[in-house]
Amino acid sequence: MQPVGILDNTNEDSRELTEPGEINIILDQACNFDWNFDFLALKGSKVSSFPTKIVSFDENSNTLTMLGEFSKLSRNVKNKTYFRATSGGLSITFHCTQKNSSEVLTGKLCNFRTPGSIRFSQLRSAVRINFNKEQNIPVSFYANAENFYSGKVVDLSETGAKIKFVGNILEHTQISEIIADCKLKLPSDMIIESRVQVLGCVYDETADISFVRCKFLQLNDNNELQLKQFIYHSLSRQGSSTQ
Numbered sequence: 001m002q003p004v005g006i007l008d009n010t011n012e013d014s015r016e017l018t019e020p021g022e023i024n025i026i027l028d029q030a031c032n033f034d035w036n037f038d039f040l041a042l043k044g045s046k047v048s049s050f051p052t053k054i055v056s057f058d059e060n061s062n063t064l065t066m067l068g069e070f071s072k073l074s075r076n077v078k079n080k081t082y083f084r085a086t087s088g089g090l091s092i093t094f095h096c097t098q099k100n101s102s103e104v105l106t107g108k109l110c111n112f113r114t115p116g117s118i119r120f121s122q123l124r125s126a127v128r129i130n131f132n133k134e135q136n137i138p139v140s141f142y143a144n145a146e147n148f149y150s151g152k153v154v155d156l157s158e159t160g161a162k163i164k165f166v167g168n169i170l171e172h173t174q175i176s177e178i179i180a181d182c183k184l185k186l187p188s189d190m191i192i193e194s195r196v197q198v199l200g201c202v203y204d205e206t207a208d209i210s211f212v213r214c215k216f217l218q219l220n221d222n223n224e225l226q227l228k229q230f231i232y233h234s235l236s237r238q239g240s241s242t243q
Helices: 020-032 102-106 221-241
Strands: 014-017 036-043 046-058 063-068 080-087 090-097 109-113 118-122 138-142 148-156 160-166 178-185 191-204 209-216
Touching: 014 020, 020 046, 020 118, 036 063, 090 109, 160 191, 191 221
Parallel strands: none
Antiparallel strands: 014 118, 036 046, 036 080, 046 063, 063 109, 080 090, 090 118, 138 148, 138 178, 148 160, 160 209, 178 191, 191 209
């Protein structure tokens, strides 16, 4: 089975992940990026949330080790603990059970069983423009000193982009990498340069194409203005063509 990323080439904003391989990649992603979580604890009829984070994830033993004030939880290992986190426009929620209730009493580290499903959502905080085959915005970036990739924008917003590349770049690039150099060439020949954080990647084996979702990290004022103007004019043209 080909590697599956936390993003796919559909337009779904929210979906339930039940495939173990996808769940493992999500948890690895959250661990690598040091996502901030919180967990929910019930006391009487009141629900409270407490901060936590993933310390480690072992898919072989199906163990998720979390750090937090887990003394707030029930000592009943059969009870489900609900976790949630958001990062870079992504949101995940899931529940799982403790592996050993005694750990709750002895420290802040607690082992949980890998969840059987994860609700994965993309938070649409920015307007995103989709591009058809006739619209061409070339992209180039260096994954590291040795690996250079050329691709095309699939969709674009003020905060990030979805890019397609020919071939399986997962063979050469870690999903958690921060790309040092990324360039987009707009139709006006304006070059947008930014460091980007790779939020996810999926490889379509049939088409031999990788789809990469990334977040802009460092846009200078001029690039940010040019990008906003381009998105505004693209929206205006799309609106005019539908009238």
